[in-house]
Amino acid sequence: MLPFKVTFKTGTPVYEQVLYAVRKALVTGQLAPGDAFPSVRALSQELKINPNTAFKIVGVLKQEGILEVIPGIGTIVSANYQPPNKDRLAFLEDTLESLAVKAKQLGLSRDEVVEAFNTHWKNL
Numbered sequence: 270m271l272p273f274k275v276t277f278k279t280g281t282p283v284y285e286q287v288l289y290a291v292r293k294a295l296v297t298g299q300l301a302p303g304d305a306f307p308s309v310r311a312l313s314q315e316l317k318i319n320p321n322t323a324f325k326i327v328g329v330l331k332q333e334g335i336l337e338v339i340p341g342i343g344t345i346v347s348a349n350y351q352p353p354n355k356d357r358l359a360f361l362e363d364t365l366e367s368l369a370v371k372a373k374q375l376g377l378s379r380d381e382v383v384e385a386f387n388t389h390w391k392n393l
């Protein structure tokens with residue numbers, strides 16, 4: 270079983286969708302430094318994708334410093350990996366757009382939305 274979820278959509282290359290799902294899993298905590306990562310073969314079989322595509326995905330993740338291969342252990346999420354702010358913010362895009370649209374529909378000002386957000390933030 271994979272430590273992340275991928276819902277394939279037409280129009281976007283499979284490898285980009287899987288890379289996005291892995292990055293999202295890292296940002297949301299589904300994958301953490303030191304966690305085992307599926308082998309190329311397991312990734313290919315679980316996602317029902319071409320082994321060459323799985324190999325490309327793992328290669329990109331290793332190149333980005335997200336994954337490392339430890340002889341005798343396997344592929345793991347790098348202990349030193351920290352998702353960049355741009356990746357963390359990217360996962361809020363849809364939510365922020367929905368919030369902005371809803372606030373405009375309700376006739377709320379930006380300041381009112383920020384104040385409401387700040388109140389919720391403090392309560393967490």
